[in-house]
Amino acid sequence: MTTSVERPATSLAALRGPEDLCALTTEQLRELAGEIRRFLVDKVSRTGGHLGPNLGVVELTLALHRVFDSPRDTLLWDTGHQTYVHKILTGRADAFDALRQPEGLSGYPAREESPHDVIENSHASTVLSYADGLAKAHALRGVTDRAVVAVIGDGALTGGMAWEALNNIAAAPHRPVVIVLNDNGRSYAPTVGGIAEHLAARRAADRPAGVPGLFDNLGLVQLGPVDGHDIEALEEALRGAAALRRPVVVHCVTRKGHGHAPAERNEADRCHAVRARPAPGGAPAVKRASWTSVFEAELADLGERRADIVALTAAMLEPTGLTAFARRFPERTFDVGIAEQHAVTSAAGLALGGLHPVVAVYATFLNRGFDQLLMDVALHRAPVTFVLDRAGATGDDGPSHNGMWDLSLFPLVPGLRVAAPRDAATLRRALGEAVAVDDAPTAVRFPKGVVPEPVPAVDTVAGLDVLHRSGEDADVLLVSVGPLAPVCLAAAELLRRRGIGVTVVDPRWIMPVAPELIDLGLAHRAVVSVEDSGRAGGAGAALAQALTDAGARRPVQVMGLPQRFLAQGRREDILARSGLTPDGILSRALRALGRSGDTTPIRRSRGE
Template sequence: MSNSLLNTINDPSDLRSLPPDQLEDLAAELRRFIIDIVATKEGHLGASLGVVELTIALHYIFNTPDDKLVWDVGHQAYGHKILTGRRDIFDTNRQLDGISGFPKRSESIYDTFGTGHSSTSISAALGMAMASKMQGISDRRHIAVIGDASIAAGMAFEALNHTGVSDANLLIILNDNAIGIDPSVGALKNYLTRIKEYPNHRAPNIIKALNIDYTGPIDGHDLPLLLKELERIKKLEGPHFLHLITTKGKGLKKAEEDQVRYHAPGRFDARTGKLIPENTEGLPPRFQDVFGKTVTELAGYNDKITAITPAMPTGSSLNIMMKTYPDRAFDVGIAEQHAVTLAAGMAESGMIPFCNIYSTFLQRAYDQVIHDVALQDLPVIFCLDRAGLVGHDGATHHGIFDLAFLRCIPNLIIFAPRNVVELRNILYTASKGLAHPIAIRYPRGRGRITEWEKPFNTIAIGKGDILRKGNKIALVTIGNMAYNVQDALSQLTKEELQAVSHYDLRFLKPLDTKMLHEVFLEHRAVITVEDGVVHGGMGSALLEFAAEHGYKTPVFLKGIPDTFIEHGNVKELFRIAEIDEMSLAQELKQLLAKM
């Protein structure tokens, strides 16, 4: 590619020096560059391929970074990164110490707003536009690019509602491809479909009704048309809305044909698009699949069981139940707040709702968990996938805050299964009826047990497990951190092992107080290990217990430090947080030596 157009683009000013008739060739090169890198390095493919022409047109027409461009979520920002000075390091995308897979303000002046969660772009861009007005900057333009799945979320509608009564210079671009990660759902999706199929239909235009100028729908892959339309809108004052029709995965046939799989396909052949299969034979199951299969099995026994997910049926494996019991499993779109309160309404009416939300996305529905579920003590079953460190998606997606932000809520049971069998059994236990809501958190990826489809056993609420007994140091873990500790213990000598106990707390609420009294009475030191933030998490709970009961035993907290952990594979991130097996073994050996 030494003579390529792309190699001449080090920032958007270089792009703007090209004649318009060369931009389509540049689009082809940019699309191929993304495909070649993601094929081996992995990442979010389909969304970025779908906005190649739009990305070029935006940076060509607008004076970025002075004109401010906000990408919603950021899955589609790969082309943007490549054109804004990160071409030569794009192969580090999502790797440890490499560039982020999402827009990130500290990474580039062209990343005006960090976006890893959806539906924030309009609010952020409107805030920027209003600030420009107040600062007397009249010639700056502000652009938010949002997808048809993201715009259905409540926050986006709140922003549109405000935009319609503002005079801000804001352009909202709807990237309408009828899919987020899974296909878009809901009445708004149906409305947009009608607009696409019948652009001259007489139905009321929602955007115009909100007092926002509307243009479209137009072909988002027609570069000359995009350039013409953006140039026209650039000269106008006030809020505008441009509706584009694009194809997710554009330019790679396999990605166009299977848009769900090629959202983030893993490794694939860059020329054919054919996936390079992972050899999973004999491997333990993924936690999410154990959830999906188990809740479907339980639904077969009990017709009061329902399940809800906010736009993640494939990612949570709830699609298994949706295929088997479509009348009792629901994808509500990118609407975490609605998902939680919908589940609360079902629980109030005697159903048994499993509300499956990624840990990082439950943050978006915190008030609903408190006000609509816990305050009313409604037995919603929260299944928090991707808890703990998730890897390459980085700081926006790590599920490391849930233990801390949930344990302060009254009435809420909190459980973290050590393995997939415990996940299966707690789902069964919850399905039999609990007096309170419960949050079940489990990690991304595979467990360690292959034979997991065993007869159900009821788990006693508030009961921990004693995994081994020693006489000097008590290690207390929660969830799958038990395995990090077990691996660390394998590094000790036989004599060192005799000094170490290992307790699996299992329940953060209610605490197994009987077990904790044993921990503090029978040991000279306590080490807590969790894959959540240290401040406010499980270790903090044990310190509070010790203070309440007058124990003077030293407690050493191991977990996520008071900083945002960036991207890398999970083992690398465990090492950075010093909760990997080698770090824990070293900690134990040093403490034992002091004793």
Template sequence: MSSLLARISRPEDLRALPSDQLPAVAAEIRSFLVQKVIASGGHLGSNLGVVELTIALHRVFDSPADTILFDTGHQAYVHKLFTGRQAAFDRLRSLGGLSGYPDPDESEHDVIGHSHASTALSYADGMAKARQLVEGDGNAIVAIIGDGGLTGGMAWEALNNLGAAKDRPVIVVLNDNGRSYAPTHGAVPAHLAALRAKRSSVSLFEALGFQYLGPVPGHEIDAIESSLRKAREMACPVVVHCVTRKGAGFQPAEQDQEDHLHTVVPAGGEATLTNVFSDELCALGEVRADLVCVTAAMPGPTGLTAFGERFPGRMFDVGVAEQHAIASSAGLALGGLRPVVAIYATFLNRAFDQLLLDVAMHRRPVTIVLDRAGITGPDGPGHHGMWDLAILSAFPELTVGAPRDPQRLRELLREAIELPGPAVLRFPVSGASEDLEAVERIGSVDVLWSTGQDVLLIAIGSTAGACLEAAEQLSAEGFGVTVADPRWVLPVSPGLLQLVHGKTLVVTVEDGVVSGGAGAGIAQACAPGTRVRNLGLPRAFIQHGSREELLAAAGLTGAGIVRAVRAEAGTWGAAWSPESRYVVPPPGDGSLPKAGVIGISQVADMTWS
């Protein structure tokens, strides 16, 4: 490790350095980040852009006595370097290692742990109100927002409150690099561009009641420090407008026009389901002039960039505004178009009301495509897309599909845009695996394996591969196994219930939360007396780690499914075929359990820290 950075283990060490050494510190930080993040994967461009800004923040403010809140916490890596976590970067975003976002369990300097945008200003508003009510000590509250976060409506709800409270000083630091993943669009980014170019002498923030300082050159430490000190002395709501460059100081990031290396991943380069979706969407766009697309500030990550390039004017980036994206799509459908909204599964949580009451209730033909469904891996609990099936199972007039492979993604997308009402498709962040062909189709249900009537494994989407692995092992042990993929998982199809009939045990497998998920809906739809075991993710906030590690911990592998079936077989005792080989012996006298649906269960040996 370079000499200056090695001497900084707490903010006091940074403040003790003379100003003329700070450019060298900034250079060392950039070298450190490039080396560590390229090796492990993570957010690179957004952190390279805030090096000088973070140095200034920790020299002017005394964390944790002064509260520093990072909106969209992927820009907090430099903050972590200054707060005792340099050595932990060797295990950045790995299981049991350093989180890629602020985490209060890691450090007292991380006040909030969150990875969704446009929230920090609301935290700041609440903390300022609390501090006023309990006669606070005068310490500062600083919220850093940017990288597209100011395009979110929630940020403006907070600004509406903050600007009116002259006696509650909050410092809003706007990290303005003109981008989210891609360049930001809309009236607010246009206004910020006018302020940057000094074409406007009055800021919108002043109209909302803030004092405004800027634009400040965001890579000049002295200038940032001076503005921050002035903001603190004002003792009122202040916006400090810092102009930065995403990826600053690293040529490959500065030259990457798509997202300035917003995120880097370790070498691999395999095609993904996102690529498959992108290609199929473009093909559909060629034959359907009424097909339009909507993204919430993430055209590249969700696969919409190619569609927007091929069909200018038919792709709309609405900013970090999932609620607006869904409600606007209802308007597009009302106007006679077929909108496809592509967002991460975790961000669908933000638009529950709009999907329920603006789309589903009115049966608007909107197709929602959820990328990163299930376990996403190293981004951690705020990014796992594991609640979508449980949420969507409560929606009437909504059809939900889960493709198991690239060909099914193409099929279901084509079917979705032909439906008379709304549809949702979900798929994980994973490579585009080989297609898993069916041996038979019953209604809309694909049968992937069939050797008997003992066990029916119902594979929800990407769990099909693990179910087939389990079927092979269980068949070798004497179980008669059928594996079915419903394709359209909600509502439960008659074809699936036809397959359930006559099976001794039904096991549903999904990479969503098991409580209230698709498996629970299937269990409820089965006839009384049907023995159902639901496998899925626990009702817990699952920490970061690789997708493979976390799925294995949840028992959602071939071996995990086999263990679950063996355990259920063990409880049947003498009622089970004598040829079956038990691993778990029958309890007590081996009598059969009472008829009825087995309750939602979790893998017994699962532990979460």
């Protein structure tokens, strides 16, 4: 009598960790890959998140965890938004219902979640530098039994930092690093530039070995191209790379959104990121313009009137609102790949050539081009306009994507002028004023999401918009920065009901500090500034310094985001936790007046 051997279960529910993958057959792995894809589509559609990149690396992630022993072997990912499958295989499948939610599973690697997450990598082109450093550490400490594996997309290879790392990795053949090139021909959108063309030639060649290899020329061993959806071929290539005990590039060709028909039909971004599915029976979403769409339309119109305006972005043409401009003026639009440093200095060159560049990036990504902004743009007084989308608290993408650092850095840049619009009209106005500046750099920043209802000025004083004025006494000046105007107006009403005279002013151009704003501050007993950026070195700090220098007797109450890495969550919740609410502003204003213990009841209006 023959006894049958029980095959290991393939379901996600039966997986305790990556070690359980080793016993599975090829057919079982294929079944598991299909289940993972169905799981991803279901869960990510509910919570929102990066879908396409993760659908494209299912087989690759399975192969990596079968060949290498994580966390003993170090698996590093660039960028980290393609690690959902890695999270599933390392015991976190049950946490996906809270993906990108407050106190839930991060959309990127998170060291506090798992020992399998070694770096918290959400900005591209960095992983090879991490790998180089780890390989050097292993060599210095005599560690020879642990692999360093770096997964990097072809889009991330358009960033200069990746090539700085490759330059070092290639020079040390005795330090093994397995570089897994996840080549899907895209970053957010199709990958651009000479590197993309070279990889495309290798993908298309009947005999890839006959195509001269960039990596071979650097002295790196290059394996592939390998079908990134063939688990057996992937495992063979990865085991071969590990056995060489030297730096190796394994060229894996994958398809973003693979196995999900809507993603494969969507050539624009292959479902790169999807929004959360509305709850059943919920109220229909109100259709309102986003900040990005207002900027997009206005820039395209400006381009019609100004032939000298050109636009640049770093692999994010659509997300930063350059699609309409690119459609009308393709020859005046430049996508430089994931290369913010290059984008900024290239913009300086365009400006020196007589054009007015508009560089559109997420606020958090301009950090990467700060030296170029300072020394290549500002030092030359080059007329470059930076448009910073996702400024302030952005929420569910977590600490690396909150655009809260720009206003802390900007005061260091001589001659830079910074605008923070409060609504659609002031965004259009600020953009027009910015591109009219021909002797210095400018920046216009706005948050993620929909534009609020218009906030009209009741008066204008030397270019400053007065949004509210009540009471005969000049008690409190509320300086409202950008989109926090509605919150400041609500706080002003609370102050008015306590019989406190209050003025709300929106400078619109917040850096450098306008002399008229200093005069206005000196004319009030207390000043409170409110901004959705870090408190250190921001607009409020600049105003406080200016008023101190002018002889103000009371310190400015600077309200903003705490200067720390903020956990993921909704923007409104982050603002509330930071005290950026009407009640929070009321409390700080009373403190500024020396009335922190004031219990005077608020006078209610009729009908309240």
